Amino acid sequence: MTDLTGAVVALTGSGSGLGLGLAQYFGDCGATLALLDISSEKVAALQESFGDDILAMQGDVRDIGALTAFRDAIITRFGRVDCLVGAQGIFDGNRPISDLPVDKVPAAFDEVMQINVLGYILSAIVFREELAKRNGSITLTASSNASYCADGGGLLYTASKHAVVGVVRQLAFEFAPDIRVNAVSPCGIADSDLRGPGALGLESESQNDIPKDSFMAMIRKVTLLDHLPTGAEYGPAYAILADPKQRILTGEIIMADQGLANRPIISSR
Numbered sequence: 001m002t003d004l005t006g007a008v009v010a011l012t013g014s015g016s017g018l019g020l021g022l023a024q025y026f027g028d029c030g031a032t033l034a035l036l037d038i039s040s041e042k043v044a045a046l047q048e049s050f051g052d053d054i055l056a057m058q059g060d061v062r063d064i065g066a067l068t069a070f071r072d073a074i075i076t077r078f079g080r081v082d083c084l085v086g087a088q089g090i091f092d093g094n095r096p097i098s099d100l101p102v103d104k105v106p107a108a109f110d111e112v113m114q115i116n117v118l119g120y121i122l123s124a125i126v127f128r129e130e131l132a133k134r135n136g137s138i139t140l141t142a143s144s145n146a147s148y149c150a151d152g153g154g155l156l157y158t159a160s161k162h163a164v165v166g167v168v169r170q171l172a173f174e175f176a177p178d179i180r181v182n183a184v185s186p187c188g189i190a191d192s193d194l195r196g197p198g199a200l201g202l203e204s205e206s207q208n209d210i211p212k213d214s215f216m217a218m219i220r221k222v223t224l225l226d227h228l229p230t231g232a233e234y235g236p237a238y239a240i241l242a243d244p245k246q247r248i249l250t251g252e253i254i255m256a257d258q259g260l261a262n263r264p265i266i267s268s269r
């Protein structure tokens with residue numbers, strides 16, 4: 001396990017699924033945690049389960065004021081920030097673009113792109129100066145299914161996750177040598193509460209609603225490891241990239257895909 005003792009980690013989108021699992025894993029690695037989520041219910045639950053040693057704040061990653069308040073609260077409370085980890089996101093319900101009423105596309109596009117892409121960009125800008133003081137890191141969340149090819153979601157989600165790859169590469173270039181910028185591309189997440197855009201009426205449809213065996217059956221068809229990981233199981237991949245002791249990896253995206261990209265589908269299993 002990566003030793004993150006002494007590191008202050010700011011995690012956006014940490015209320016459930018991947019982000020919550022990463023918070024647990026980073027905490028187990030010895031990091032001091034600062035957690036942000038848009039849902040006040042999830043933030044209350046975070047405070048309750050992690051206790052008073054952590055900072056938990058409600059805020060929307062699309063809101064510069066909320067991100068600035070989060071950064072300032074971290075500096076006031078802990079005096080520094082070493083790692084920014086972005087785990088927020090929404091899905092698009094896997095709707096083919098031709099099934100969407102065209103007049104709903106602009107608002108749905110804005111919602112998906114603003115949360116999945118702009119939120120990462122704004123967080124990086126707001127945290128840049130403080131991270132640079134510590135030779136810190138930014139670790140974002142792409143997708144093994146949607147960042148490199150089709151059919152890991154609908155067009156809006158796929159476009160947003162492809163964009164995350166560009167954000168990582170350009171930020172790694174622009175923020176060098178002070179801050180390393182990387183990402184992880186997860187495959188499935190067992191305890192995900194991933195929701196869709198309100199613009200398509202999908203805000204209360206959660207990935208959690210999909211029965212686990214049919215989700216598992218879908219994962220098994222395309223990956224090698226017969227396993228649907230929890231958010232916390234992605235922790236080691238994020239921790240390697242975020243680790244302040246590591247001065248090697250930047251502009252890197254770890255394919256945490258359980259062998260998906262190693263498997264052109266010829267034989268069925």
Ligand SMILES: NC(=O)c1ccc[n+]([C@@H]2O[C@H](COP(=O)([O-])OP(=O)(O)OC[C@H]3O[C@@H](n4cnc5c(N)ncnc54)[C@H](O)[C@@H]3O)[C@@H](O)[C@H]2O)c1
Binds near residue numbers: 017186191
């Ligand atoms: N679920 C999967 O199978 C899967 C696969 C690959 C990649 N991902 C990616 O992993 C990340 C986490 O997804 P998850 O499955 O854990 O979903 P999740 O919904 O369980 O977690 C996302 C968290 O982000 C929060 N959030 C949403 N909008 C926000 C905003 N505007 N500001 C602040 N917080 C906000 C949500 O409240 C939630 O707590 C996303 O980027 C997703 O695209 C998920």
